[in-house]
Amino acid sequence: MKRLNSNSIFDIFSATDKEVYKEHNVEDLLKDPVIRFGTMVTGVENYYVMDLLYTKKLGERYLSNKENIKLRYFTDLMQYVGSIEDIQSDTLSIIEEEFGREAILYALEEMIETFISVEHYEKCAILQKYFDLFSLKKLEDC
Numbered sequence: 001m002k003r004l005n006s007n008s009i010f011d012i013f014s015a016t017d018k019e020v021y022k023e024h025n026v027e028d029l030l031k032d033p034v035i036r037f038g039t040m041v042t043g044v045e046n047y048y049v050m051d052l053l054y055t056k057k058l059g060e061r062y063l064s065n066k067e068n069i070k071l072r073y074f075t076d077l078m079q080y081v082g083s084i085e086d087i088q089s090d091t092l093s094i095i096e097e098e099f100g101r102e103a104i105l106y107a108l109e110e111m112i113e114t115f116i117s118v119e120h121y122e123k124c125a126i127l128q129k130y131f132d133l134f135s136l137k138k139l140e141d142c
Contacts, residue, residue: 033084033087033091033095034091034094036080036084037081037084037095037104037130038098038099039077040077040081040111041099043077044077044111045103045107047070047073047074067117070114071114074110074111075120078111081127082123082126104134105131105135108127108130108131111127115127
């Protein structure tokens with residue numbers, strides 16, 4: 001049986017947003033915090049869909065590499081939120097309206113938990129800042 005290559009299992013997502021935006025001559029949109037944040041949120045959702053598919057299809061071969069794959073994938077997603085400067089309140093509202101507060105908080109929480117498990121606390125701090133912003137916004141909206 002062929003060994004599972006955890007470095008290439010998510011090649012289905014190898015065409016990064018940057019490449020797609022460049023191909024369509026709209027590369028400047030990648031500077032938009034709404035686009036960047038949305039890429040992270042949908043990326044986490046995509047991970048869990050692929051996780052289910054690979055678990056069912058490959059079973060133990062996938063499960064033995066699952067945590068390494070998840071860490072690598074979530075680390076790749078950090079490029080989208082790690083370099084966002086301060087987000088204005090109106091931008092937070094747009095992000096929330098576009099992707100949904102629960103989906104945003106879920107994605108952030110999943111990534112934080114993953115990075116805590118491997119002691120990547122600098123990534124956790126970045127993500128926690130956004131988690132706190134959206135949680136605070138939730139309280140303000142009540």
